[in-house]
Amino acid sequence: MKILVTGGAGFIGSNVVDGYLAEGHEVVVIDDLSTGRRGNVNKSARFHKMDIRSGDLLSLLLEERPQVINHHAAQISVPDSVENPLHDADINVSGFLNLMEASRKAGVRKVILISSGGAIYGEAKEYPTTENCEPKPISPYAVSKYASENYLRYYRHQYGIDYITLRYANVYGPRQVPHGEAGVVAIFMDNLLAARPSVVNHYPDDTDGMIRDYCFVGDVVKANLAALEKGSCDFVNIGTGAGTKTMTLYETIFKAVKSRIPGIPQELARPDRRLARPGDLTRSCLVAGKAKKVLDWEPQTELKDGIDKTVQWRLAQL
Numbered sequence: 001m002k003i004l005v006t007g008g009a010g011f012i013g014s015n016v017v018d019g020y021l022a023e024g025h026e027v028v029v030i031d032d033l034s035t036g037r038r039g040n041v042n043k044s045a046r047f048h049k050m051d052i053r054s055g056d057l058l059s060l061l062l063e064e065r066p067q068v069i070n071h072h073a074a075q076i077s078v079p080d081s082v083e084n085p086l087h088d089a090d091i092n093v094s095g096f097l098n099l100m101e102a103s104r105k106a107g108v109r110k111v112i113l114i115s116s117g118g119a120i121y122g123e124a125k126e127y128p129t130t131e132n133c134e135p136k137p138i139s140p141y142a143v144s145k146y147a148s149e150n151y152l153r154y155y156r157h158q159y160g161i162d163y164i165t166l167r168y169a170n171v172y173g174p175r176q177v178p179h180g181e182a183g184v185v186a187i188f189m190d191n192l193l194a195a196r197p198s199v200v201n202h203y204p205d206d207t208d209g210m211i212r213d214y215c216f217v218g219d220v221v222k223a224n225l226a227a228l229e230k231g232s233c234d235f236v237n238i239g240t241g242a243g244t245k246t247m248t249l250y251e252t253i254f255k256a257v258k259s260r261i262p263g264i265p266q267e268l269a270r271p272d273r274r275l276a277r278p279g280d281l282t283r284s285c286l287v288a289g290k291a292k293k294v295l296d297w298e299p300q301t302e303l304k305d306g307i308d309k310t311v312q313w314r315l316a317q318l
Contacts, residue, residue: 001025001026001067001068001228002025002026002027002028002064002065002066002067002068003020003025003026003027003028003066003067003068003069003070003228004027004028004029004030004061004064004066004068004069004070005017005020005027005028005029005030005045005070005072006030006031006052006069006070006071006072006073006099007031007036007071007072007073007074008027008029008030008031008036008041008045008047008070008072009029009031009033009036009037009038009040009041009047010031010035010036010040010072010073010175010177011036011040011171011173011175011176011177011217012072012114012168012171012217012220013029013031013036013070013072013073014036014037014040014041014042014175015173015174015175015217015218015220015221016070016072016220016221016224017029017041017042017045018042018221019221019222019224019225020070020224020225020228021042021044021045023225025228027042027044027045027046028045028046028047028048028064028066029041029045029046029047029048030047030048030049030050030052030057030060030073031047031049031050031073032049032050032051032052032073033049035076035177037175040175046064048060051095052073052091052095052096052098052099053090053091053094053095053098054098057098057099057102058101058102058105058106060102061102061103061105061106061108062105062106064106065106065107066106066108067108067109067110068108068109068110068111068112068228069099069103069108069110069111069112070112070114070224071096071099071111071112071113071114072114073091073095074091074092074114074145075087075088075091075092075141075144076141077141077183078119078139078141078142078277078279078280079277079278079279080141081139081140081141081144081279082139082140082141082277082278082279085140088140088141088144089140089144092141092144092145092147092148093144093147093148096148096151097151100151100152100155100161103155103161104155104159104161108161109161109162110161110162110163110164110228111152111155111161111162111163111164112163112164112165112166112224112227112228113148113149113152113163113164113165113166114165114166114168115145115146115148115149115165115166115167115168115235116141116142116145116167116168117129117167117168117169117213117237117238117239117284117286118168118169118170118212118213118239118281118284118286119137119139119141119142119145119281119284120135120137120142120145120146120149120167121133121135121136121137121284122135122136122137122138122142122281123136123138123281123282123283124136124284127283127285128213128241128243128285128286128287129237129284129285129286129287130237130287130289130290131167131235131236131237131290138279138281139279141279149165149235152165153233156233162232162233163232163233164227164230164231164232164233164234164235164236164294165234165235165236166223166224166227166235166236166238167235167236167237167238167286168215168220168238168239169212169213169214169215169237169238169239169240169284169285169286170212170213170214170215170284171214171215171216171217171220172185172186172214172215172216172217172306172307172310173216173217173218173306173309173310173313174217174309174310174313174314175217175313176217176310178190184246184249185214185249185253185307185310188249188250188253188254189253189257189310189311189314191268192253192254192257192258192264192268193257193261193314193315193318195264195265195268197268197271197272198250198268198271198272199271199272199273199274200246200247200250200271200272200273200274201246201274201275201276201277201280202246202273202274202275202276203275203276203280203282204275206245207247207273208245208246208247208248209245209246209247209249210245210246210276210280210281210282210283210284211243211244211245211282211283211284211285212243212244212246212249212283212284212285213239213240213241213242213243213244213284213285213286214240214244214249214303214306215238215239215240215299216299216300216301216305216306216309218300218301218306218309219299219300219301220238222297222300223238223291223295223297226295226296226297227295230294230295230296231294231295234294236288236290236291236294236295237286237287237288237290237291238286238288238291238297239285239286239287239288239299240286240288240299240303241285241286241287241288241299242285242303243283243284243285244303247271249303250271251269252303252304252307253307253311254268254269256304256307256308256311257311260311260312260315261315
């Protein structure tokens with residue numbers, strides 16, 4: 001199968017590209033390298049440096065004629081979306097529409113849209129949260145992601161393009177950068193390796209921080225593989241169903257780093273505290289039972305094991 005992956009030089013996208021290639025698919029990558037790295041791109045994939053808002057996108061799709069689009073390219077920072085909602089919408093809404101218009105003209109069969117279960121549900125009354133919960137986004141980033149989900153319904157109705165939306169929890173793992181929803185994992189690791197103190201953001205009633213659902217990127221890759229053939233005109237949560245407070249995450253990372261670098265100062269075990277940022281949810285945790293039914297997918301990696309793998313990768317980069 002021929003697959004075009006947008007954002008394929010980024011953290012999650014490049015891991016997905018590797019997964020597709022390992023299964024024998026032909027992969028084309030487009031990325032503007034604003035946050036992605038050329039070095040992340042598998043040499044067996046064809047790479048095009050391009051912004052998804054580009055007027056040249058249609059010509060590229062007509063030339064490549066992919067059967068499936070896997071759409072990972074995005075503005076991924078909640079705080080940045082609050083600071084500049086116009087920029088967020090320009091990439092995440094206008095850029096997505098440019099991609100969909102090119103896709104329909106190039107005869108794309110299916111679109112795999114990456115959305116954010118960690119953001120679009122807002123302060124969900126149902127916790128942990130299933131897909132039955134109505135999205136109530138409270139950040140521009142979440143609004144733009146939910147808008148893209150709704151546009152998919154239009155393109156299916158009007159042009160017959162099939163789709164599946166993957167609503168990610170907070171994804172972490174090798175190649176992660178300190179941006180976006182789960183960037184705190186990379187931030188904590190980088191700070192520890194540089195012997196810098198870290199900060200745990202929190203609401204006044206709980207200094208241990210907010211609750212998030214952390215899903216290992218290797219498991220997420222498997223969901224993207226399943227989505228090539230399974231799931232039609234649907235949306236599924238991709239998460240673990242296990243909520244983790246920020247302080248618990250930090251302690252897990254600290255132990256994993258210190259087990260490999262005993263010289264890490266013990267005083268770094270106590271991070272600083274700071275109040276939550278605009279757009280931060282108090283808690284977010286996804287139930288992925290529907291993904292089991294639709295994609296035959298479920299998470300396999302425990303947080304401690306995933307953090308160990310990520311620390312091992314990070315140390316190999318030094």
